[in-house]
């Protein structure tokens with residue numbers, strides 16, 4: 017699996033083809049490692065030298081990688097390699113490889129390190145003596161180990177938290193900017209630890225999204241949101257235009273059971289689909305055809321679809337027009353900067369123009385100041401959310417606000 021990862025990474029890297037003749041030595045054990053290789057054509061022998069004798073270890077062929085170990089552990093070559101036939105190799109520099117390894121999951125990095133340590137030890141045993149390793153990087157290695165341990169600990173705490181129902185939706189009201197009445201809300205996940213500590217999704221959402229845990233957590237959020245719609249209906253009545261926005265990750269849209277579970281949950285509570293707005297980011301476009309067709313089915317079932325953080329991804333008018341959207345959410349960064357920088361203001365104006373042209377509702381995110389609110393009102397934006405009005409609050413607090421029992425704006 018690790019080799020697969022490295023080979024895939026290597027294929028993406030700028031190609032540097034090098035040729036070696038039959039029997040030519042590519043590198044020798046003890047040499048400094050400055051490059052890893054992917055075999056494009058030909059065969060390569062990996063061998064050790066003991067008492068002047070070659071000990072063959074492995075013959076590698078097309079598509080296989082070698083020379084990566086000293087890139088990973090910054091130590092001299094642990095074995096020698098020579099061409100068995102004429103070979104064409106794609107060379108990858110240490111920097112090119114390390115940039116990619118650095119961006120890999122810390123646990124994958126630790127696994128790589130463990131595998132390279134094990135191989136080195138194996139080679140030393142066969143050779144009957146250890147080659148020197150580079151101690152300069154001991155601190156970096158220790159740092160990697162710590163990161164991996166922290167990550168595993170966090171993953172374990174998350175699994176435990178999920179079993180204990182510690183993940184809950186908070187709700188941030190979305191206002192009509194002219195009447196200042198609550199029109200809907202966005203469900204934002206929070207992790208309530210047993211010690212009462214509230215952890216924000218920035219700490220754990222990527223971890224959930226990298227694993228299939230996001231499917232269970234996402235379904236839990238959907239179930240709670242529908243249950244809370246029922247509670248609103250009971251307590252205050254549910255206006256026809258009230259909506260709850262639920263953030264849905266690309267991975268959920270790629271799940272073949274997503275619609276079935278969504279619809280089962282909805283049917284159990286009897287709510288109309290238009291009370292639910294599914295928020296997706298522009299990354300959905302990279303999730304493949306299943307995700308897009310799921311999006312289309314959701315829209316045809318009556319769910320609203322908002323594109324979140326709009327303007328920060330690779331939006332193009334062409335794809336926007338082809339997606340079954342109901343809403344654009346202007347990213348907080350533009351709202352934040354629009355009273356300070358002309359470029360951000362132009363961007364907001366352009367997004368408003370685009371939304372109008374495509375007949376989409378526009379929601380401004382992250383409104384923090386009266387000045388921003390005034391400007392948005394003047395630009396004709398009708399819906400928005402932000403700390404100026406209210407941060408995300410537990411459901412009971414949201415219900416109290418919605419019921420008008422607490423009409424005060426809740427500053428963050």
Ligand code: C2E
Nearest residue numbers: 204205216217221237263264265382383384401402403408
């Ligand atoms: P998002 O969907 O863009 O949500 C808006 C974020 O901006 C929220 O952060 C919200 O608390 C914050 N925010 C709202 N108004 C203001 C403001 O005026 N100023 C500032 N500085 N921030 C404001 P939060 O709750 O930490 O969520 C972060 C991200 O985590 C969300 O960004 C969303 O991408 C993700 N997320 C949250 N809940 C879920 C969930 O249930 N499922 C999935 N897949 N992702 C979620």
Ligand code: CA
Nearest residue numbers: 202263295324
């Ligand atoms: Ca959102």
Ligand code: CA
Nearest residue numbers: 324325345381
């Ligand atoms: Ca957003």
